[in-house]
Amino acid sequence: MSDQNEKLSRKRRKNERDELRKMKREAKRLKAKATEEVTEASIPTIKITDLNNDCLEVIFNHLEFNDLFNVADSNKLLTSAAGRVYWKKYRKMPVDLYTCYTTDECFKIRAHCIWVYDRTAALKFLRYFGHIITKLRITCFSIKNPYLAELHRYVFEYCSETLIQISFCYMIACAFFPIEKSFPNVESVSFRYCMVDENLSQLNKWFPNVRRLTFGYFVKLDNRKCIEKYFPHLQSLSIERFCPQNQFGFEEQNAMEALRLNPNLQHLKLKNFDTKFLRKASEYMKRVESLEITIRRSDINHRGSSIRLEKVKRLVIHGDRDQHIDFSTLPFTFGCVHEVIYIKQK
The missing domain is CATH 1.20.1280 (Monooxygenase)
Incomplete structure (x- = not known):
C-alpha cells in the first residue's frame, strides 16, 4: 500500500513540474509577442x-x-x-524631339542635347518637364497629322512661357497647324528643310519678340508672304535657297519686302541671291554689320554700279568649289569692313 502511494505521489509531482514548465513557456511566448507588437507600433510606416x-x-x-x-x-x-x-x-540642355518612329529607346543624351525618340514619351516629356525647357527642336519625317497636332498642342500648352529658342526641321506633309497663342519669350526661330502649307502665317504675332529668324532650304512653301512681316525686335535674318531659280522657296520680291519692312537688321544672310538682287536691296541694308552672301562667276563679271556697304564689318562669301575670287573685282565698296571670309561650296 505504501509503495502504491509513493508511485502516485511521484506521478503527481511530475505532472505538476510539467504543468509549470508549460506555463513558463507560454508566459515567455506571450512576453515576446507583446514586445514585438510594441516594437512594430513604435516604428511608423513611411x-x-x-x-x-x-x-x-x-x-x-x-x-x-x-x-x-x-x-x-x-x-x-x-x-x-x-x-x-x-x-x-x-535645364541648359537643348531638347530635340526626334520623333520619327517608334523605338525601344526613348531617350538619349549626346552632344550635350536630350534626344527624345519615342512619340508617346515625347508627349509625356513635355507634360512633365515642358515648363523648364528653353531650347527646343522638332524633327519629324512623314508623320501623320493627328500626332503632329497633338505634339504642337503640347508644345503650346507646356512650353510657351519658357522657350527662348525653337527650331523646326524636316517638317513635311503639311506639318504646321494654326498657332492659338504666342511665344512671348522666344528670341530665335528656325525652319530647315520643311514642307510648309498656308498655315505658316502671322509669324510676327506668334513670336512677337523674335530677334533671330532663319529660313533654310524649304522643300515646299505654299505661303511665301509669311516673311513679309514687320518684326519690331528682329536683328538677324537668314534666307537660304537651293539655287536662285528655286521654285519652292522664297522669291526675290518676298526677301526684298522683308528687308524693306525690317530696316534695323544688323546680321543678314542671303544664300543663292545674285548681286543684281543685292544691288536693289542695298538701300534696305543701311545698318547691316555682318553680311553672308553667295557669289558666282556671273556675279563677278556682271557690269553695273558698285554696291555700297557702309556699315558692314564682317563679310562672308560662299563661292563655287573650283572658283578663285579676286577680291578687287567684287562689286562692293565698304566703309569699315574688318573681316572677309571666303567659303568654297562643297
Whole structure:
C-alpha cells in the first residue's frame, strides 16, 4: 500500500513540474509577442510619397535621366521633385524631339542635347518637364497629322512661357497647324528643310519678340508672304535657297519686302541671291554689320554700279568649289569692313 502511494505521489509531482514548465513557456511566448507588437507600433510606416520635395530631390539626384523620367511618370506626387532635379541638372540642355518612329529607346543624351525618340514619351516629356525647357527642336519625317497636332498642342500648352529658342526641321506633309497663342519669350526661330502649307502665317504675332529668324532650304512653301512681316525686335535674318531659280522657296520680291519692312537688321544672310538682287536691296541694308552672301562667276563679271556697304564689318562669301575670287573685282565698296571670309561650296 505504501509503495502504491509513493508511485502516485511521484506521478503527481511530475505532472505538476510539467504543468509549470508549460506555463513558463507560454508566459515567455506571450512576453515576446507583446514586445514585438510594441516594437512594430513604435516604428511608423513611411511611403516615398510621404517625403517632402527636399528629401526626394536628394534621392532623385542620383538617378539617370531615363529613371528620372520614369519617376515623374509613375506618380503625380513625385513629378514636382523630379522637375526640380531636371531643372538643376538638365535645364541648359537643348531638347530635340526626334520623333520619327517608334523605338525601344526613348531617350538619349549626346552632344550635350536630350534626344527624345519615342512619340508617346515625347508627349509625356513635355507634360512633365515642358515648363523648364528653353531650347527646343522638332524633327519629324512623314508623320501623320493627328500626332503632329497633338505634339504642337503640347508644345503650346507646356512650353510657351519658357522657350527662348525653337527650331523646326524636316517638317513635311503639311506639318504646321494654326498657332492659338504666342511665344512671348522666344528670341530665335528656325525652319530647315520643311514642307510648309498656308498655315505658316502671322509669324510676327506668334513670336512677337523674335530677334533671330532663319529660313533654310524649304522643300515646299505654299505661303511665301509669311516673311513679309514687320518684326519690331528682329536683328538677324537668314534666307537660304537651293539655287536662285528655286521654285519652292522664297522669291526675290518676298526677301526684298522683308528687308524693306525690317530696316534695323544688323546680321543678314542671303544664300543663292545674285548681286543684281543685292544691288536693289542695298538701300534696305543701311545698318547691316555682318553680311553672308553667295557669289558666282556671273556675279563677278556682271557690269553695273558698285554696291555700297557702309556699315558692314564682317563679310562672308560662299563661292563655287573650283572658283578663285579676286577680291578687287567684287562689286562692293565698304566703309569699315574688318573681316572677309571666303567659303568654297562643297
